[in-house]
Amino acid sequence: MKRIGYVICCIAFLNWLNSCGSDDAVVTPITIEELSIRAEVDENPVSGSAVATVASKLPGTLTYTLSSISVDNAVEINSATGVLSVSSSLAFDYERRTAITGIVVASNGSESEAWDLQIGIRNIDDIEYWLSDSKAVYQAENSGNWVLITEQEYEELTTQLNSISKSGTTDLLYSQGSNSELFETYAGFTVSNDLSSIPENSYVFAFKYLAQADSLAENQVKVSDGIVTEGYANLGNTLPIHNQGQRYFVLKGARQSTTTSRGFLGIYSQNGVSYDSQGNAAGTHLFGAGDINEFSSTNVLDRVCIYQGLSTPVQQWD
Known part of the structure; x- marks a missing residue:
């Protein structure tokens, strides 16, 4: 009885394995693409000066938003072009911090991307x-x-x-x-x-x-x-x-x-x-x-x- 039970279990397992390999269950490898913006600016830059541009490849008309930022009002983003610019020059004080980080979201209404933002601050006199x-x-x-x-x-x-x-x-x-x-x-x-x-x-x-x-x-x-x-x-x-x-x-x-x-x-x-x-x-x-x-x-x-x-x-x- 133990042997018969074993054979039945093996057959059930093979049937299950065969069903998993059918055409309607193709396994697609996961591709992880790093979306990041890296920029450097001299400390105490002029307010309004451009820092970087988010270059999303999503199709259609895109809207860009600044989801988070490590220093309030440090930068602002043009929602149509994705251009990041200095909002408060005082935020870029090397003696207080060496970088500003944040998240930028690009969206076409149905799809969206989250971009990691890091702006290094260069120390100058x-x-x-x-x-x-x-x-x-x-x-x-x-x-x-x-x-x-x-x-x-x-x-x-x-x-x-x-x-x-x-x-x-x-x-x-x-x-x-x-x-x-x-x-x-x-x-x-x-x-x-x-x-x-x-x-x-x-x-x-x-x-x-x-x-x-x-x-x-x-x-x-x-x-x-x-x-x-x-x-x-x-x-x-x-x-x-x-x-x-x-x-x-x-x-x-x-x-x-x-x-x-x-x-x-x-x-x-x-x-x-x-x-x-x-x-x-x-x-x-x-x-x-x-x-x-x-x-x-x-x-x-x-x-x-x-x-x-x-x-x-x-x-x-x-």
Whole structure:
């Protein structure tokens, strides 16, 4: 009985195997095609610039959508062409991330594809990139040194770098003070304007002022952290030697945020830092003898010293 049962089982198995091999059950090998988009961009790209194009081969009229993205609002996609472009340049900050990833879906209404998106971010020094006449000097300098640059370069940095704020004084007051016919100059004093504070968690990376003396080599930019009367620290090394006139500087390698809360911009004046004695530029500044880090609240003058700094919350340099 055991043998008969065995034979019956074998016959049943062969019949089943034969039925599986019939024409209506063809086994098709599974083909896995990787759908991916790989691109690289320099950090802090111009908003609206193209990054990549999704090239789906699905038939018919296609619609492209951005299904997911690792950084909100980093890129946007043209639903008809599949062109990916920069939406927020601030998302492409190499110091915060080295890549942005996501999923793009292409669909013709009945079929769809999911494309893996990866955008690598290349680290660049944006300050170096936008300098022209002073580029070689900037490249050769060590971190912590200020570099004398041209007015055109200073304005280019103001325009091209992201999230710029101006501290020390406003453009209007700076212009009004510079157009005065009479100036008073500080020699051996530290001063700080009591307006146009530095935004929190920002880097001061550039500085300009109206110098009223020649062969200046010891003037020192300073920043406070929180209040205008105290907590000042040197920002970088002393300004490089320069003569009188409108002078512009950029700091090589600002590594740490200069303020954790609202801060103020000051300067130690070996000589040459001035204010409009006619009072064309309304405002106040504090002053104190020597290279100091705090002021008496009683040492206040109703004039604006003619200097200004540039800051940004985004580190855009090496």
